[in-house]
Amino acid sequence: MAKILALTGNEAAAYAMMQINPDVVAAYPITPQTALMQKFADFVADGDVDTELILVESEHSAMSATVGASAGGARAMTATAANGLALMWEIVYIAASNRLPIVMPVVNRALSAPINILCDHSDSMGCRDAGWIQIYSENAQEAYDNTIQAMRIAEHPDVLTPAMVTLDGFIISHGMEDIRLLEKKEVQKFVGEYKPPYPLLNPQHPVTYGPIDFHDYYFEHKRPQVDGMENAKRVAVQVGHEFGQKSGRTYGLFDAYRMEDAEIAAVILGSTAGTARPVVDELRQRGIKAGLLKLRVFRPFPAMEIAKVLSGKKAVAVLDRSLSFGAQGGPLFCEVCSALYNEGHRIPVINFIYGLGGRAVEIENIQEVYQKLGKVAKTGNVTKIVNYLNLRE
Amino acid sequence: MSQAKEPGYKDLPLGALILDAGNSEKYETGGWRTFMPVHDPKKCTNCLLCWILCPDGAIIVKNEKFAGFNMKHCKGCGICAEECPPKIKAITMVKEKK
Numbered sequence: 001m002a003k004i005l006a007l008t009g010n011e012a013a014a015y016a017m018m019q020i021n022p023d024v025v026a027a028y029p030i031t032p033q034t035a036l037m038q039k040f041a042d043f044v045a046d047g048d049v050d051t052e053l054i055l056v057e058s059e060h061s062a063m064s065a066t067v068g069a070s071a072g073g074a075r076a077m078t079a080t081a082a083n084g085l086a087l088m089w090e091i092v093y094i095a096a097s098n099r100l101p102i103v104m105p106v107v108n109r110a111l112s113a114p115i116n117i118l119c120d121h122s123d124s125m126g127c128r129d130a131g132w133i134q135i136y137s138e139n140a141q142e143a144y145d146n147t148i149q150a151m152r153i154a155e156h157p158d159v160l161t162p163a164m165v166t167l168d169g170f171i172i173s174h175g176m177e178d179i180r181l182l183e184k185k186e187v188q189k190f191v192g193e194y195k196p197p198y199p200l201l202n203p204q205h206p207v208t209y210g211p212i213d214f215h216d217y218y219f220e221h222k223r224p225q226v227d228g229m230e231n232a233k234r235v236a237v238q239v240g241h242e243f244g245q246k247s248g249r250t251y252g253l254f255d256a257y258r259m260e261d262a263e264i265a266a267v268i269l270g271s272t273a274g275t276a277r278p279v280v281d282e283l284r285q286r287g288i289k290a291g292l293l294k295l296r297v298f299r300p301f302p303a304m305e306i307a308k309v310l311s312g313k314k315a316v317a318v319l320d321r322s323l324s325f326g327a328q329g330g331p332l333f334c335e336v337c338s339a340l341y342n343e344g345h346r347i348p349v350i351n352f353i354y355g356l357g358g359r360a361v362e363i364e365n366i367q368e369v370y371q372k373l374g375k376v377a378k379t380g381n382v383t384k385i386v387n388y389l390n391l392r393e
Numbered sequence: 394m395s396q397a398k399e400p401g402y403k404d405l406p407l408g409a410l411i412l413d414a415g416n417s418e419k420y421e422t423g424g425w426r427t428f429m430p431v432h433d434p435k436k437c438t439n440c441l442l443c444w445i446l447c448p449d450g451a452i453i454v455k456n457e458k459f460a461g462f463n464m465k466h467c468k469g470c471g472i473c474a475e476e477c478p479p480k481i482k483a484i485t486m487v488k489e490k491k
Contacts, residue, residue, distance in 0.1 A: 098408045208410065
C-alpha cells in the first residue's frame, strides 16, 4: 500500500494537497513556501488534480480568495510563510470567524526585521490568537501526515475551524527524507467529501457571510468559536487514531517520549524535538532520567493533558523558537506554566528561547538544556527563568 | 436594552451567518435620521425617480403613484430630495424634532 519517495517537506506537503485534491487553491510565493506551491502547480499542470489554482497578487489576496472559495462551498487551501502570513493577518481572523475549514501549511520563517528567510516560529506564534488550529510537524513525514489529518479535523461539523500545519522552514521544508505516502484513493476516502453546511453558492438557500455586528450580537457570535476550537482537541485525537489505522502512524495531541519515569523533561515544538530525542537516549544510558514532551497540537492547547504528563517531574524546560516581548517568557512557556498552575502543580520551569532567525540548534545545545535542568532539579532553585540558547553575550 | 429576550450564543448560526434571505426589513434604520423628507403632493409629477434611487426602498408606491415614506427604514440621507428634478423639487429635507 505505502509508496516510499524521497521528498522534501515542501514536496511532502504538496503531495498531501494533491491527494486531498482541493477544489480551490489560491497562493502567492514566499520563501521558504515557494517550492511547495511550485510542486503543487506541477500537479495542476499535469492534470493530477481538479483544483482551480488562483495565482493572486499578494498573500492578503491569497487568503481572501481562499475565504471566498470556502464560503462558496469549496474545499479550499493555501500555504504561506512569515511576512506572507503577516500580510494575510486581517483575513486569517475572518476565515476563523466565518467558521471556514481552510487548511494552510505554514512554512515557519522569522518575521522581519532584520529581514531573514530562515526558520523560527514567530510567524505562526504571532497569530496564535487568530482562532486557527495549529499543528506543528517534527519532520517531512509529519508535514504530510498532518496536512491530511488537518483537513478532517477542520471540516468536522463540531469543529468547523481553519487549521495551520507548520513545518520548520528549510530544516523540514528543504530537507529530503524518505516519505511513506498513502495511495491517493486512500487519502480521498480518508478525507471524504466536504459537505459545507451553508455554501454561498446555493441559490435555493441564499445566506449572508460577514454581516456587520455590533455590541448587541458580536460577543455571542464570537463565543461559539471557543467551543469549535475546544472540540478540535477531541476530534484531533480521533482523527489521529484513525489515521494510525490506515498508515501505521498514530498521532495524539503530543508525543510523550520516555516521560513515564522521567525526572527532568523538555517541552519542544517542531523539528528540534528530533534533535532532542537522541540527547534523551544518551542521558538515559548514563542513568539520567530525562524525557521529552513533543507538542503537536498547540491550538487548541492541551493544558490538562500536558499538566498530567509533567506532574511529578523535578524540573521542566520549555523551548520557544519565538519571542513574546514584554511577556514572562516565550508563548509556549507561558502556556505550560499556566497549565501547571491551574492543575495545582508547583514544578520549577525554565524557559529557553532558541533558534531565532535560523540560529543552529545542535545536539550540544540541547545537552546544555538538560544540564541546566539537572541543576534545577537538584537544587529546586530557578535562578534564571528565561534563558537564551546559543546566543553570543 | 432588554438583553434577556435576545437569543443566547448557542441559539445563533455559526460564523455569524444570516440564514434567512430578505430579512433587512426586520432591521429598522429609521432611528438614524437627523433630517426627514417632506413631500409636497401639489408639486409631485409621480416620475418616481425617488423610488428608483432610494437606497433603502423607503418610498411607498401605490397604483404607480407616490404614496409616502416608510419612516421605519428611511435613514434621512436626502437622496430623494436631491434627485427630485430641479424644476419640480417636491421633496425637501427638514430637521426632525424628536
